[in-house]
Amino acid sequence: MTTLNEKLASLKVIPVIAINKVEDAIPLGRALVENGMPCAEVTLRTECAIEAIRVMRKEFPDMLIGSGTVLTNEQVDASIDAGVDFIVSPGFNPRTVQYCIDKGVAIVPGVNNPSLVEQAMEMGLRTLKFFPAAPSGGVSMLKALTAVYPVNFMPTGGVSLANVDEYLNIPAVLACGGTWMVPTKLMDEGKWDELGALVRDAVAHVN
Template sequence: MSTMNQLLAKHKLIPVIAINKTADAVPLAQVLIDNGMPSAEVTFRTECAADAIKAMRSAFPSMFIGAGTILTTEQADQAIDAGVNFIVSPGFNPKVVQHCIDKGMPIIPGVNNPSLVEQAMEMGLKTLKFFPAEPSGGVNMLKALTAVYPVKFMPTGGVNPDNIDTYLNIPAVLACGGTWMVPTSLIDSGQWDEIGRLVSVAVANINK
């Protein structure tokens, strides 16, 4: 079985999704898979996040699915029960991190400075989310961190088609999180063909 890091490195770009209607989960997952992006980080910024993950997992058992914006242990449990492969949090909350470790669930907490990286390493974590990437200094800040710390990163926040290559070219970067190919407005209106086009372009660009 592939490890989380191997799967992140394989996918390179993880679509960060805010989904408002559970009924949209399976059609969206189908579009992602059909266009070469069989992964999703479903954020807990909407009420139906857990149900959306359950629907995706049921329809596509092998899809690489994470839960994002996990702020509490209760949300972590909901995500685990829904069948996620990994959990992502915007910041470094030791309580949530330890809870996931105790449950055997991989977690990628957000960090953006040396002190937070060291706290995460102290808890045994070796893969971290660099967030918010661009407001925190972007590629230059991330290069400074990777020069010092033996960890892997998933930059998210301000990553876009114009800068993703500069992030992916950093050896310590496994994958990036992005939203531009899965706009919530297009999901809400069911514009699956347009989402498919955006996804296919993104996949082609990162694999060129």
């Protein structure tokens, strides 16, 4: 059985998505899968996010799907019920982390300094989101953290086609979260061919 870390490492880039319409879930999933990126982190920043995850899970059972911007235990429950593979939070909330551990669902919480990394390690976590990556010192800060701590990172926030290689070249980085290949504007306008081209370019760039 392939672990979450192995899946993240093989994908290298995880699209971080804000979806505004449930009916966009299937064409979005199709654009991702058909262009070589069978994964999605759907952020719970829009009202339809959970239902979009549910639809995507049913239509694309083999996709790696996570819910992002998870802030409460209720959102954890809703995410699990919708069929996610993993949970992502912007910060490190011990209560949410423990709840995910108790529920048996993988969580990748956000950290951006040594103290938070150590708190996460204390709870048994070894895969963390470095967020917000660019404002927190970017590659240089991440290199400093990885020199000290035996953990893996998924940097997100300010990662783009222009700098993704710098992050992926750090051995402890499994994958990068990014929004550049899944612009909400293109989804809202139904421009799936354009979005697919961005996805295809991202996949080609990191492989």
